[in-house]
Amino acid sequence: MRAALLLLLISLAAAENGIDAWLRYAPIPEANSFKDFVPSTIVVLNDSQISPVYTAGQELQQGINSILGQRCQVAYEGSDDSSIIVGTVEAYASTGGSIDGLQELIADGYYISTSAGGVLILGENERGALYGAFAFLETLATGNLSAGSYASNPDAPVRWVNQWDNMRDGGTHGSVERGYGGKSIFFWDGQYARLLASIGINGIVINNVNANETTINDTNIEGVARVADAFRPYGIQIGLSLYFSSPANLSHLDTFDPLNEEVIAWWNNKTTQIYSHIPDFAGYLVKANSEGQPGPLTYNRTLAEGANLFARALQPHGGTVMFRAFVYDSKTLNQTTNWKADRANAAVEFFDGLDGKFEDNVVIQIKYGPIDFQVREPVSPLFTHLENTATSIELQITQEYLGQQAHLVYLPPMWRELLDFDLRVDSQPTPLTSILNGSRFGTKRAGGYAGVVNVGTNTTWLGSHLAMSNLYAFGKTAWYGASAPSPSEIIDTWTRLTFSHDPTVISTINALSLASWPTYENYTGNLGLQTLTDILLGHYGPNPASQDGNPWGQWTRADGNSIGMDRTVSNGTGFAGQYPTEVAEMYERIETTPDELMLWFHHVGYTQKLHSGKTVLQHIYDAHYEGAAMAQTFPVQWEGLKGLVDEERYEHVLYRLRYQAGHSLVWRDSICNFYFNKSGIADELGRVGNYRYRIEAEEMELVEGYKVYQVKPFEAGSGGGWAIATIANNTRGVAEASLDDFFEKSGLSDGTYDVAVNYYDQALGNSTWELWLMDGNGEEALVGEWKGDLEYNLGRAPSPYIDGQTAARVTFNGVQVGRDMKLRIVGVPDGLESAAVDYVSILPEGVVD
Known part of the structure; x- marks a missing residue:
């Protein structure tokens, strides 16, 4: 069985599906220039197959063969200076090898010396020798091998x-x-x-x-x-x-x-x-x-x-x-x-x-x-x-x-x-x-x-x-x-090992990665509000109300006028006082608390001014719109790598980035509408609650099999928390909308648009949807179709509910849309999944509702 699985792993690796991660050992462009530094014989100073030193020898043989196309033979004795020698310091010394001048090593540390004549990889212990072998191969795989020597010790045991x-x-x-x-x-x-x-x-x-x-x-x-x-x-x-x-x-x-x-x-x-x-x-x-x-x-x-x-x-x-x-x-x-x-x-x-x-x-x-x-x-x-x-x-x-x-x-x-x-x-x-x-x-x-x-x-x-x-x-x-x-250096090295040495691939993955944490923070929970996920269920989709009143203490204490945990010593829970004096004093006062942790340490009014000059609530609105807007650029950036990344991994990543772009809008609207509803304070820019390019599903004509459904929590559904879902799990749903009113409201004219549908993909079945357009002559055209199978393709915590966990978005680009047309959605439920739909957006190119 082990042999069969090994063959499976080898075949999967060839398909570039990620099984080898950063240990792909892909051939490098400058392979010929490194061959003088890499001897064809590896001397392994331990022949026990359970020894990490033995493993190091096997890894070196495999890696060099794959990276340089150079076959190496492995020996288990001798210390030929024109070889790659790997072992412990003690084992090397026992062969007569000189360890004079060797930098001091601690447990798990390693020493590497590379010259035109040979390579020496020594560990303080056997594990250290294996770490050294991996470090050597990483240097080779990233194209950074050069003559010289160095030691590396772990910072902590x-x-x-x-x-x-x-x-x-x-x-x-x-x-x-x-x-x-x-x-x-x-x-x-x-x-x-x-x-x-x-x-x-x-x-x-x-x-x-x-x-x-x-x-x-x-x-x-x-x-x-x-x-x-x-x-x-x-x-x-x-x-x-x-x-x-x-x-x-x-x-x-x-x-x-x-x-x-x-x-x-x-x-x-x-x-x-x-x-x-x-x-x-x-x-x-x-x-x-x-x-x-x-x-x-x-x-x-x-x-x-x-x-x-x-x-x-x-x-x-x-x-x-x-x-x-x-x-x-x-x-x-x-x-x-x-x-x-x-x-x-x-x-x-x-x-x-x-x-x-x-x-x-x-x-x-x-x-x-x-x-x-x-x-x-x-x-x-x-x-x-x-x-x-x-x-x-x-x-x-x-x-x-x-x-x-x-x-x-x-x-x-x-x-x-x-x-x-x-x-x-x-x-x-x-x-x-x-x-x-x-x-x-x-x-x-x-x-x-x-x-x-x-x-x-x-x-x-x-x-x-x-x-x-x-x-x-x-x-x-x-x-x-x-x-x-630095995080930037780490992601660059990882990208070389995992994807490519191509500068465009490296710079694109670097840009996406470094932008991702602040982007996610912006469209989920900022100012120290925590990640406003559904604390009661899968810890995934938005549900800010669940953060208060629960027994797990992940609270924001939000009410109609104010928000945030007062963790000061003077008036709150005293948490700030658990820090050493200088840090405690910084967090004790609003004036010295960084904006990014303001609501972690202080309970303030929604109109409290931050150091940035914005009010707390306007910052929440702005950050969520900025974060969601940045997420829309992620799939666009990735699309620039088509042909530079193998097709399987290219499509895998693109699928997720497109999903993230859509789900970031669910997050944005959920959080902004929740706090708008709670505070009654409007967005200064008029965005929250105003979606000129949307057709709410519950406002469509429910021709067959659909009913209006109240989404819970309300903010996870557009238009005040309403959607449509099939009446029964064995009846298809049909909803239609004439586009006259939409064009009047949006101010658009006939043309080519992106059409997006927000729907709910419950983990109770695999519903299917179709989106149709009918012109004034009754001619029908299928815009697109999709399936509710995200629970198989994403891996995030599944949910049976129609809520922020299951809300998703599909977009069809370059669709010809006119005032005289009628839009139709056909949903076919499956299992207990009810083919629910939230809204349809008709968007000018580059615009997000």
């Missing part, structure tokens, strides 16, 4: 990824929570380990943080051991998320109290059992006392006592506990009765007084912001409260709140802002990176980086080709820390 894969038998088997790239990678013989090793990742937690007791039953441990076997040749250690109450679920014990001697013995035995199957097991990830999960607080024990239970069980084996700081009690958060209630306060409050009480092998894993992977948050202040405890930053590569890979959002610019932010502990320079690598506080053990990736079996891994730039960038960020290449 923890460079882990988390996979939220579900392991419970039953309906969730093989699924990935907040994963948008298909079923679990661990139920498929892919090459995930290879991808991760190529960017310096050294650990992976392979199951959902919302774990269950079956994770560590005897059967699963044997299965995890097989996964560990597959990852071991790439130097990646396997870890597991734990369910805190497992002793009470899997044994005769009726308690999981972390101080109970029987519970302690149970975990010691279970940990020993795991290490007997997986000798290089990385350790545990623990989510406790959050969102209904059990934990030490159940027994009035501290979080430190809970973490140390596992730390002590792991210590004899050299394992690590990653203890998540994502701790809050959704059952006690009440927005309506307590002005000072604030989920953002939770982490610091729960960890208060615990610094220095954790065992040395505990790393506190802290989300980058105090809430939950929002489009913009301030740096979590908890990092400054743990001076004697190692910490790692949790970044999310899977775009849970950020467009779920259906929207292009390149995340490194956000990460860079967070990692470079100066927290000013004791009024001294304290960039976040200096806390993570241990240099600022001199902690006994440094922490690092944890990335929530959630790849799946889709050949693009994440469901989108361009989204993979975030995974690549995470590895570079975790390896280099403060000295990482």
